[in-house]
Amino acid sequence: MRSTTLRYALAATLFIAPVSSVFAQHLSPNQAVPSAGDIVQTRSTALFNDVHAGLLDIVLEKTSLFDVQRAFGGTLQHEGDAGEATEWLCYAGLDARGEPTLFWFSSGEMGGAEESILSVAQQPNPGGKLPDGCAIAPHELTHIEFGIPGVGATLGDVSSHVGTAKPDADGHFHYAASYPSHSSKDFTVTQTLVYTTKKNVITGVAITQVTSD
Numbered sequence: 001m002r003s004t005t006l007r008y009a010l011a012a013t014l015f016i017a018p019v020s021s022v023f024a025q026h027l028s029p030n031q032a033v034p035s036a037g038d039i040v041q042t043r044s045t046a047l048f049n050d051v052h053a054g055l056l057d058i059v060l061e062k063t064s065l066f067d068v069q070r071a072f073g074g075t076l077q078h079e080g081d082a083g084e085a086t087e088w089l090c091y092a093g094l095d096a097r098g099e100p101t102l103f104w105f106s107s108g109e110m111g112g113a114e115e116s117i118l119s120v121a122q123q124p125n126p127g128g129k130l131p132d133g134c135a136i137a138p139h140e141l142t143h144i145e146f147g148i149p150g151v152g153a154t155l156g157d158v159s160s161h162v163g164t165a166k167p168d169a170d171g172h173f174h175y176a177a178s179y180p181s182h183s184s185k186d187f188t189v190t191q192t193l194v195y196t197t198k199k200n201v202i203t204g205v206a207i208t209q210v211t212s213d
Contacts (some may be wrong), residue, residue: 043163043177044179047176047193048147048193051207053071053120053144058117060208061209064114065087066114072135072138075089085108087106090134092136094137096143096152097152100127101122101142102123103137104206106119120146122144146205148161148162149161151205152201153201155201163175167195176190176193191208193205
């Protein structure tokens with residue numbers, strides 16, 4: 001069951017890939033974590049907890065895409081059917097350093113009818129063009145605080161906080177965690193964390209969380 005859940009968590013991370021890869025090649029989780037069998041840095045404690053996008057507090061699997069939409073506007077996007085259906089909101093703007101950036105909030109089958117958020121990402125947007133399906137980020141959305149070293153941090157920062165960082169040839173590296181749910185008996189929380197880096201500096205972050213029995 002753990003392998004199945006981990007695969008779904010990775011699939012949740014991939015929600016950003018079909019659209020984002022067209023516009024920003026730097027963050028491509030499907031290259032960084034192609035299958036559960038390749039996850040080697042799995043641990044039994046949470047990788048992250050609190051997430052903040054601008055002034056909006058986000059609790060994965062509880063905060064909905066509709067909450068994000070009310071806070072930042074934008075149009076809900078949809079792709080696929082049934083078990084492969086994905087929904088997301090995307091915003092393009094400048095990050096706190098003034099760099100063109102995309103902000104992603106994604107849901108899917110395990111997000112339920114409430115469209116609970118399963119995945120959040122911040123990634124570079126080379127050229128600064130507005131991708132189809134993305135809205136212009138409001139002025140208050142300039143960064144996502146993941147509660148861990150994020151965009152602009154160094155590999156050393158990540159290694160000290162999360163664990164040894166070893167980017168692959170594309171600059172990606174990842175972590176995964178699986179641990180018992182504190183609120184639901186006999187359920188397991190699976191988290192994934194994908195980083196992308198350039199010249200030893202973090203340029204993109206994608207996180208996912210899925211709880212299952």
